[in-house]
Amino acid sequence: xxxxIDGKAFAAALRERIGAKVADLITxxxxxxxxxxxxxxxxxxxxxxxxxxxxxxxxxxxxxVTHRLEASTTQEDLLALVHSLNADxxxxxxxxxxxxxxxxxxxxxxxxxxxxxxxxGFHVVNAGRLAxxxxxxxxxxxxxxxxxxxxxxGSLTGKHAVVVGRSNIVGKPMAQxxxxxxxxxxxxxxxxxxxxALCRTADILVAAVGRPEMVKGDWVKxxxxxxxxxxxxxxxxxxxxxxxxxxxxxxxxxxxxxAAVAGAITPVPGGVGPMxxxxxxxxxxxxxxxxxxxxxxxxxxx
Amino acid sequence: xxxxIDGKAFAAALRERIGAKVADLITxxxxxxxxxxxxxxxxxxxxxxxxxxxxxxxxxxxxxVTHRLEASTTQEDLLALVHSLNADxxxxxxxxxxxxxxxxxxxxxxxxxxxxxxxxGFHVVNAGRLAxxxxxxxxxxxxxxxxxxxxxxGSLTGKHAVVVGRSNIVGKPMAQxxxxxxxxxxxxxxxxxxxxALCRTADILVAAVGRPEMVKGDWVKxxxxxxxxxxxxxxxxxxxxxxxxxxxxxxxxxxxxxAAVAGAITPVPGGVGPMxxxxxxxxxxxxxxxxxxxxxxxxxxx
Numbered sequence: 001x002x003x004x005i006d007g008k009a010f011a012a013a014l015r016e017r018i019g020a021k022v023a024d025l026i027t028x029x030x031x032x033x034x035x036x037x038x039x040x041x042x043x044x045x046x047x048x049x050x051x052x053x054x055x056x057x058x059x060x061x062x063x064x065v066t067h068r069l070e071a072s073t074t075q076e077d078l079l080a081l082v083h084s085l086n087a088d089x090x091x092x093x094x095x096x097x098x099x100x101x102x103x104x105x106x107x108x109x110x111x112x113x114x115x116x117x118x119x120x121g122f123h124v125v126n127a128g129r130l131a132x133x134x135x136x137x138x139x140x141x142x143x144x145x146x147x148x149x150x151x152x153x154g155s156l157t158g159k160h161a162v163v164v165g166r167s168n169i170v171g172k173p174m175a176q177x178x179x180x181x182x183x184x185x186x187x188x189x190x191x192x193x194x195x196x197a198l199c200r201t202a203d204i205l206v207a208a209v210g211r212p213e214m215v216k217g218d219w220v221k222x223x224x225x226x227x228x229x230x231x232x233x234x235x236x237x238x239x240x241x242x243x244x245x246x247x248x249x250x251x252x253x254x255x256x257x258x259a260a261v262a263g264a265i266t267p268v269p270g271g272v273g274p275m276x277x278x279x280x281x282x283x284x285x286x287x288x289x290x291x292x293x294x295x296x297x298x299x300x301x302x
Numbered sequence: 303x304x305x306x307i308d309g310k311a312f313a314a315a316l317r318e319r320i321g322a323k324v325a326d327l328i329t330x331x332x333x334x335x336x337x338x339x340x341x342x343x344x345x346x347x348x349x350x351x352x353x354x355x356x357x358x359x360x361x362x363x364x365x366x367v368t369h370r371l372e373a374s375t376t377q378e379d380l381l382a383l384v385h386s387l388n389a390d391x392x393x394x395x396x397x398x399x400x401x402x403x404x405x406x407x408x409x410x411x412x413x414x415x416x417x418x419x420x421x422x423g424f425h426v427v428n429a430g431r432l433a434x435x436x437x438x439x440x441x442x443x444x445x446x447x448x449x450x451x452x453x454x455x456g457s458l459t460g461k462h463a464v465v466v467g468r469s470n471i472v473g474k475p476m477a478q479x480x481x482x483x484x485x486x487x488x489x490x491x492x493x494x495x496x497x498x499a500l501c502r503t504a505d506i507l508v509a510a511v512g513r514p515e516m517v518k519g520d521w522v523k524x525x526x527x528x529x530x531x532x533x534x535x536x537x538x539x540x541x542x543x544x545x546x547x548x549x550x551x552x553x554x555x556x557x558x559x560x561a562a563v564a565g566a567i568t569p570v571p572g573g574v575g576p577m578x579x580x581x582x583x584x585x586x587x588x589x590x591x592x593x594x595x596x597x598x599x600x601x602x603x604x
Contacts, residue, residue, distance in 0.1 A: 132426055175489075
């Protein structure tokens with residue numbers, strides 16, 4: 001059976017290290033990293049994410065501000081808030097929680113964030129920096145996946161990584177990061193011919209498609225490392241519980257089948273999921289250090 | 303034997319179509335696309351390129367300006383020129399010929415070019431636009447390769463494309479373009495394990511490594527389309543001529559061997575090479591049309 005990559009434990013340890021570094025930066029440099037999270041409207045899932053982000057930022061000893069705006073907020077007012085956060089020296093990271101209400105142009109709002117404070121890494125300038133190999137802000141989820149892979153495998157050089165999914169948020173930046181780590185990288189997607197056969201060539205298989213249990217056990221090469229980015233809510237296994245509306249979370253990988261073949265695998269939940277907020281904190285720390293020319297402080301997190 | 307993809311003829315036809323569109327834009331919209339090329343110093347190869355660019359821009363009926371600066375030009379003066387070209391409404395495309403003298407920071411100069419006038423597509427904002435799928439300026443050589451592929455194959459959907467080489471100028475943007483065209487895309491490089499076997503899985507094989515005749519015939523899947531981006535100068539075949547310093551151009555692909563196996567192949571010279579300047583003209587046309595909201599004029603070149 002595969003080694004289970006414990007993202008929850010890794011994320012907790014990472015948050016500890018970030019917290020220690022934050023305390024250190026405050027003492028030695030008077031620098032308290034600050035994250036501003038902006039939530040527009042009442043989307044229940046977003047409420048939970050934003051609360052978690054605020055709590056974990058606080059727990060790491062950072063300055064944490066959450067702006068909760070009414071669903072009717074105008075784009076102009078939201079942009080004005082972003083501009084004021086761009087100018088605020090106590091704020092090093094800005095995260096505008098998606099999705100935004102339909103009357104607001106999300107692209108315009110994301111484009112207004114100072115790229116150096118764009119801790120989600122969604123700004124086009126950060127996509128460009130990642131593409132050409134310049135330091136920038138890297139999207140949290142793929143960066144978290146890379147950290148888990150490096151922790152488990154050490155060097156990734158020469159491994160064949162297959163990334164299934166080509167979103168701007170996960171698949172494409174994941175491919176860039178794996179390429180920087182000297183993997184041979186294949187990006188597959190809905191138009192790929194014979195996806196199972198392609199996946200079977202992967203030393204590292206990253207599933208980021210948002211389709212429950214799509215990747216089957218016989219798509220996995222024996223010994224491969226499987227990273228499951230999917231978080232899908234499906235009916236509970238027990239028919240009675242399902243009929244009562246009970247649900248469970250599954251990934252994009254058929255876990256039991258894949259775990260029987262893989263060398264290592266991330267579970268869902270408890271694999272990639274917990275890394276996202278931990279890396280958000282790391283990105284905030286990174287932005288804060290860079291704002292003061294303290295990149296050397298980040299060496300231990302590389 | 304493989305079909306020979308005649309890039310020289312395709313580029314000539316493309317320049318014709320661009321010329322016709324330029325004449326049309328001048329008549330109907332009073333819009334004359336303008337390209338400024340900046341050359342610093344006396345590099346002989348750069349002199350040739352810049353002269354060719356100027357001549358072909360002229361031939362297409364565009365406004366063409368070449369700025370030749372001394373090798374001793376300061377970075378400050380070069381940046382001042384770039385800023386003045388950014389502000390010049392008669393100039394829609396700006397190309398700073400590389401390499402620049404060692405005392406000038408090329409990245410700083412490229413970053414100073416207005417991304418909307420960056421007809422080389424090297425600005426980080428354009429790398430980002432390409433990565434996330436927004437309209438931008440795309441590097442000329444990979445865009446030229448894509449045009450040759452679409453012309454030969456029609457739809458590229460579901461084809462497995464292997465790009466050998468991961469430069470910011472060719473390999474990485476080539477991979478992005480092939481992904482946008484719905485290929486399954488693998489990026490290979492010097493750290494790739496068993497490169498020959500990987501290349502043999504390619505329906506489309508793009509060689510962009512700058513190593514003479516590295517890709518052998520038995521790396522090519524029968525029937526594959528081979529795009530050879532390399533232009534390498536090697537000694538002439540005839541030993542006496544070679545001894546006398548005679549040279550010849552070869553690609554990154556061992557042409558005779560590969561042509562015996564491939565379904566189609568670009569020769570060197572006369573394949574990808576002539577496309578680069580033709581696409582530079584197309585990018586200038588694109589920038590000019592966008593500057594006036596005339597994107598619809600570009601439909602026939604898509």
